[in-house]
Amino acid sequence: MHPWDVSPQEAIAIQKSLQSHISLTDDFGDIKTVAGVDVGFRENNTITVAAVAVLDFQSLEVIETAVAHRPTSFPYIPGLLSFREVPAVLEAMLKLSAEPDLLLCDGQGIAHPRRFGIAAHLGLLLDLPAVGVGKSRLTGSYDEVPSKKGSYVPLMDKTEQIGVVLRTRSNIKPLYISPGHRVSISTAPKLVMQCVTKYKLPETTRRAHKLASG
DNA sequence: GCGACAG
DNA sequence: ATCTTGTCGC
Numbered sequence: 016m017h018p019w020d021v022s023p024q025e026a027i028a029i030q031k032s033l034q035s036h037i038s039l040t041d042d043f044g045d046i047k048t049v050a051g052v053d054v055g056f057r058e059n060n061t062i063t064v065a066a067v068a069v070l071d072f073q074s075l076e077v078i079e080t081a082v083a084h085r086p087t088s089f090p091y092i093p094g095l096l097s098f099r100e101v102p103a104v105l106e107a108m109l110k111l112s113a114e115p116d117l118l119l120c121d122g123q124g125i126a127h128p129r130r131f132g133i134a135a136h137l138g139l140l141l142d143l144p145a146v147g148v149g150k151s152r153l154t155g156s157y158d159e160v161p162s163k164k165g166s167y168v169p170l171m172d173k174t175e176q177i178g179v180v181l182r183t184r185s186n187i188k189p190l191y192i193s194p195g196h197r198v199s200i201s202t203a204p205k206l207v208m209q210c211v212t213k214y215k216l217p218e219t220t221r222r223a224h225k226l227a228s229g
Numbered sequence: 230g231c232g233a234c235a236g
Numbered sequence: 237a238t239c240t241t242g243t244c245g246c
Contacts, residue, residue: 054236056237091237093234100236122235132235153235186246191235228237 019088019102026089026098030131037135039125042197043116043144046072049210050115051219052107052137054100055227056087063087065103066226068219069115075210075218082226083107093153094128097136104137117198118145119210119219123153124195124203126170126178138196145195146203147178148220152191160189167192167204179204184215 021029049072055064062084069079083106089099100122108114123132124147132153138145155170157180164185170178170193178193181204194203210217216224 054237056236060237091236093236096235127235147235149235151235152233154233 019098021098023092023095026095027129030129030136033136033139034129034131037125037131037139037196039194039199040197041199041202046116046144046206048072048078048113048115049117049119049206049219051217051221051223052104052118052120053220053223053227054103054121055224057084061087063100063103064227065100065107066223067104067107067111068222068226069111069113070210070219070222072116072209075212077222079111079113080222080226081107081110083110096122097131097133100133101136101140105140108141114141114143116144117206118143118195119148119207119217120145120195121148121150121220121223123147123149123191124178124193126153126155126191126193128154130177132193132195134193134195136195142196144197146198146206147191147193147195148207148217149191149193150216162186165208176200181207183208183211183217187215190215
């Protein structure tokens with residue numbers, strides 16, 4: 016079988032069928048470890064590099080890391096990012112000695128046209144609490160975010176809230192936070208802030224990014 | 230038909 | 237995402 020060898024049309028159908036299975040309720044116990052997930056590309060985009068960095072949720076110290084390389088098999092199409100990056104991420108996740116208690120992914124959770132961004136896809140496939148941490152907007156509208164660190168405003172699609180726009184550093188472009196699976200919209204930004212220190216990006220993503228890139 | 234468009 | 241050096245500001 017080639018579960019990831021699908022056409023864009025098939026990918027959209029898969030997202031629509033899986034979407035109803037995600038949970039937007041807080042469904043987790045004590046969070047001891049948090050994993051940051053990021054993906055990079057090499058050799059003119061022909062090689063996909065996925066990295067996972069597991070940190071202690073309390074101290075934010077790195078506990079374990081894993082990296083996986085795979086031939087790139089799907090183009091970048093807005094709305095279908097997970098079909099390009101998830102295969103490599105799953106491979107990296109399998110290399111971990113222990114599953115993390117929470118996943119922080121680069122990209123959107125339900126703040127997606129079909130409410131099924133990469134954080135929702137990964138969270139569902141791994142059955143782990145997951146939150147999407149996007150550096151830019153895919154869909155949704157919002158009002159200006161107060162400039163102070165920690166403040167946030169709702170990210171809306173019509174009248175439906177799909178996430179929040181969170182200021183992780185004063186006077187610096189905010190992040191787009193949305194739950195992926197087993198986490199509520201109101202809890203998502205709090206979990207992310209607990210992973211932020213002095214930089215715009217949470218430590219989880221910073222660590223994973225360094226592994227997947229330079 | 231015309232824009233918008235995660236990484 | 238990636239190609240790339242210095243530079244403005246807290």
